[in-house]
Amino acid sequence: MTEPLPTGAVIGILGGGQLGRMLSVAAARLGFKTAIFEPGGDCPASHVANFHLQAEYSDTEALKRFAESVDVITYEFENIPTEALDVLEALRPVRPGRKALKVSQDRLAEKSFIEGLGLSVAPFAAVDDAEDLAEAIEEIGCPAILKTRRFGYDGKGQARLKTSTDATAALSDMAGAPAILEGFVDFDYEVSVIGARGLDGAFAAFTPGENVHSDGILDTTTVPSRMSDATTAEAMEIAQKIMDRLDYVGVMGVELFVHSEGLIVNEIAPRVHNSGHWTQNGCAIDQFEQHIRAVAGWPIGDGRRHLNVTMINLIGDDMDRVPLLATDPNNALHLYGKAEVKPGRKMGHVNRITGSA
Amino acid sequence: MTEPLPTGAVIGILGGGQLGRMLSVAAARLGFKTAIFEPGGDCPASHVANFHLQAEYSDTEALKRFAESVDVITYEFENIPTEALDVLEALRPVRPGRKALKVSQDRLAEKSFIEGLGLSVAPFAAVDDAEDLAEAIEEIGCPAILKTRRFGYDGKGQARLKTSTDATAALSDMAGAPAILEGFVDFDYEVSVIGARGLDGAFAAFTPGENVHSDGILDTTTVPSRMSDATTAEAMEIAQKIMDRLDYVGVMGVELFVHSEGLIVNEIAPRVHNSGHWTQNGCAIDQFEQHIRAVAGWPIGDGRRHLNVTMINLIGDDMDRVPLLATDPNNALHLYGKAEVKPGRKMGHVNRITGSA
Numbered sequence: 183m184t185e186p187l188p189t190g191a192v193i194g195i196l197g198g199g200q201l202g203r204m205l206s207v208a209a210a211r212l213g214f215k216t217a218i219f220e221p222g223g224d225c226p227a228s229h230v231a232n233f234h235l236q237a238e239y240s241d242t243e244a245l246k247r248f249a250e251s252v253d254v255i256t257y258e259f260e261n262i263p264t265e266a267l268d269v270l271e272a273l274r275p276v277r278p279g280r281k282a283l284k285v286s287q288d289r290l291a292e293k294s295f296i297e298g299l300g301l302s303v304a305p306f307a308a309v310d311d312a313e314d315l316a317e318a319i320e321e322i323g324c325p326a327i328l329k330t331r332r333f334g335y336d337g338k339g340q341a342r343l344k345t346s347t348d349a350t351a352a353l354s355d356m357a358g359a360p361a362i363l364e365g366f367v368d369f370d371y372e373v374s375v376i377g378a379r380g381l382d383g384a385f386a387a388f389t390p391g392e393n394v395h396s397d398g399i400l401d402t403t404t405v406p407s408r409m410s411d412a413t414t415a416e417a418m419e420i421a422q423k424i425m426d427r428l429d430y431v432g433v434m435g436v437e438l439f440v441h442s443e444g445l446i447v448n449e450i451a452p453r454v455h456n457s458g459h460w461t462q463n464g465c466a467i468d469q470f471e472q473h474i475r476a477v478a479g480w481p482i483g484d485g486r487r488h489l490n491v492t493m494i495n496l497i498g499d500d501m502d503r504v505p506l507l508a509t510d511p512n513n514a515l516h517l518y519g520k521a522e523v524k525p526g527r528k529m530g531h532v533n534r535i536t537g538s539a
Numbered sequence: 540m541t542e543p544l545p546t547g548a549v550i551g552i553l554g555g556g557q558l559g560r561m562l563s564v565a566a567a568r569l570g571f572k573t574a575i576f577e578p579g580g581d582c583p584a585s586h587v588a589n590f591h592l593q594a595e596y597s598d599t600e601a602l603k604r605f606a607e608s609v610d611v612i613t614y615e616f617e618n619i620p621t622e623a624l625d626v627l628e629a630l631r632p633v634r635p636g637r638k639a640l641k642v643s644q645d646r647l648a649e650k651s652f653i654e655g656l657g658l659s660v661a662p663f664a665a666v667d668d669a670e671d672l673a674e675a676i677e678e679i680g681c682p683a684i685l686k687t688r689r690f691g692y693d694g695k696g697q698a699r700l701k702t703s704t705d706a707t708a709a710l711s712d713m714a715g716a717p718a719i720l721e722g723f724v725d726f727d728y729e730v731s732v733i734g735a736r737g738l739d740g741a742f743a744a745f746t747p748g749e750n751v752h753s754d755g756i757l758d759t760t761t762v763p764s765r766m767s768d769a770t771t772a773e774a775m776e777i778a779q780k781i782m783d784r785l786d787y788v789g790v791m792g793v794e795l796f797v798h799s800e801g802l803i804v805n806e807i808a809p810r811v812h813n814s815g816h817w818t819q820n821g822c823a824i825d826q827f828e829q830h831i832r833a834v835a836g837w838p839i840g841d842g843r844r845h846l847n848v849t850m851i852n853l854i855g856d857d858m859d860r861v862p863l864l865a866t867d868p869n870n871a872l873h874l875y876g877k878a879e880v881k882p883g884r885k886m887g888h889v890n891r892i893t894g895s896a
Contacts (some may be wrong), residue, residue: 186862203567210564212561213876226887229573230563466892488846488892509838511841516568519546519547523548
């Protein structure tokens with residue numbers, strides 16, 4: 183397919199969480215219908231989608247039925263089992279494509295790929311056992327972070343090593359999974375570039391946002407960031423370089439450490455990203471619509487920003503703050519409709535408008 | 540119910556068109572679930588709602604089931620049959636309430652009500668037969684417009700009288716329905732006030748927009764309008780006066796003619812209004828969320844506007860312009876997912892951002 187998808191076409195979304203939910207609303211705004219593939223019931227995306235197929239990723243028949251009911255497939259998370267992708271790809275285009283998933287599903291592959299583009303990453307080494315870890319600590323030093331190569335997110339699957347004496351405990355946290363030791367980068371602050379690349383290869387990036395984390399989970403993103411114009415341009419070029427090399431189609435989140443000696447790529451996510459939620463209230467075309475446009479072969483927006491925004495995540499019992507937050511007319515609330523509040527669970531976010539761009 | 544509805548509660552919406560669709564998305568943003576009551580299948584609102592009950596308004600059992608499955612009921616159109624309201628109101632709060640529906644379902648009742656508040660309306664007279672019409676023309680003069688008292692919208696159920704010789708033809712257009720003759724007002728331009736009133740009686744209005752119609756259907760709304768600050772304040776006060784008197788809860792559209800001798804109330808709509816669609820891209824809290832907040836007993840926003848916007852309706856084969864409109868990054872597209880393009884059918888709209896407020 184190279185023709186843009188017509189309105190009325192069906193976009194299939196793998197994953198029914200808040201990202202799938204906001205993708206679904208954006209798709210509807212462009213006149214598309216949406217189908218959600220998600221093992222869980224009553225999922226956030228299903229509340230605003232045409233159709234929810236509740237099945238496991240191991241259910242080949244369900245995957246086939248899903249693919250046959252849609253025109254194109256995208257996803258809200260990168261850890262899609264390879265076997266499921268094989269089934270889906272045989273029937274419909276999956277965007278972003280396999281290359282992006284392959285590098286982003288494995289921290290070691292990701293770091294190697296980025297380093298291979300001539301970009302800076304934190305020092306890293308593969309760790310499969312105690313011997314590897316001892317060598318890695320020797321090479322990289324401490325403090326450092328041991329992370330599982332696959333399936334980590336929001337600080338999960340990570341162990342910090344203050345000194346080499348933490349090695350045994352950290353390795354046992356990995357529960358035998360292949361891991362990677364990353365050196366600690368003494369950065370000034372972190373930013374995200376939310377880049378987009380169309381089916382035609384066009385590239386655009388939103389204004390990079392400055393991120394603050396708390397307990398390994400994103401807390402706030404503020405646009406604009408403190409970066410100079412030159413560093414901002416450089417950050418966007420890094421995202422473009424990564425996305426071009428992956429023949430990428432869709433929106434990607436690229437987290438960068440801002441360091442006195444330059445920008446260091448922390449990690450990439452082949453999907454819409456929490457640090458891009460501010461675009462819902464700062465831009466005419468937000469990250470979710472930008473992603474749907476790319477996936478549907480439509481022209482992408484240019485990323486222009488009309489307002490300054492601080493995005494504040496509502497995590498766990500931050501939900502108790504909603505009644506108060508609702509009284510401030512500069513706050514745009516975005517709640518995810520999750521039935522149960524759990525510690526560390528992302529329940530919603532607020533985009534606080536702080537001025538004109 | 541005087542407590543605000545908690546997130547997770549279900550908002551019932553009567554009517555599954557584009558207004559129901561955009562109300563449903565706004566409700567989801569606040570963490571509510573939505574249920575749509577609509578006789579038609581594959582309706583725009585059903586694409587983004589939790590649940591669509593497809594049944595007729597004469598189906599008492601279906602109405603009861605619907606009411607029992609939701610926490611509060613609102614609507615996207617004012618012509619809800621009285622018998623259906625009786626069934627629904629007995630089970631759940633219906634907001635806005637009966638008073639507003641009663642006056643807005645009947646042009647004669649509406650004009651009389653507004654005149655009774657000491658506000659200006661176009662000269663009018665009830666017309667049930669040829670004799671009434673002759674008297675009305677005598678009193679009001681021509682040009683004038685004959686309109687059915689009930690069930691008219693988007694220029695339907697209307698006949699223009701250039702001179703009294705058009706009387707017979709105009710009356711036959713009414714097909715025996717009770718009508719009202721309205722004198723022609725030589726106004727400078729038309730504006731809309733989109734007002735909101737909370738369950739607590741709080742009032743807020745968005746910046747009045749300036750409307751341009753074509754063939755009796757809204758074509759564009761531009762904010763801000765040409766009105767002076769003093770006239771703008773007066774327009775908002777008119778809306779507040781109307782809504783206070785109706786003990787109104789929710790968003791109301793109030794169309795006003797701007798005339799050298801003052802503001803004249805054209806008509807009111809007890810619901811979100813096409814001329815308020817610009818708020819989706821001009822405000823942190825748009826008219827749809829404002830309505831849901833009021834109906835759910837939440838604090839309403841203050842109507843503040845961050846951007847200047849021109850809303851352009853996409854009617855019938857205006858849909859052919861979508862590919863071109865999608866290339867302008869200042870255009871925010873809002874398509875309604877209607878399967879079939881028909882002449883005069885509202886298919887979507889564009890909010891074009893024209894600058895900072």
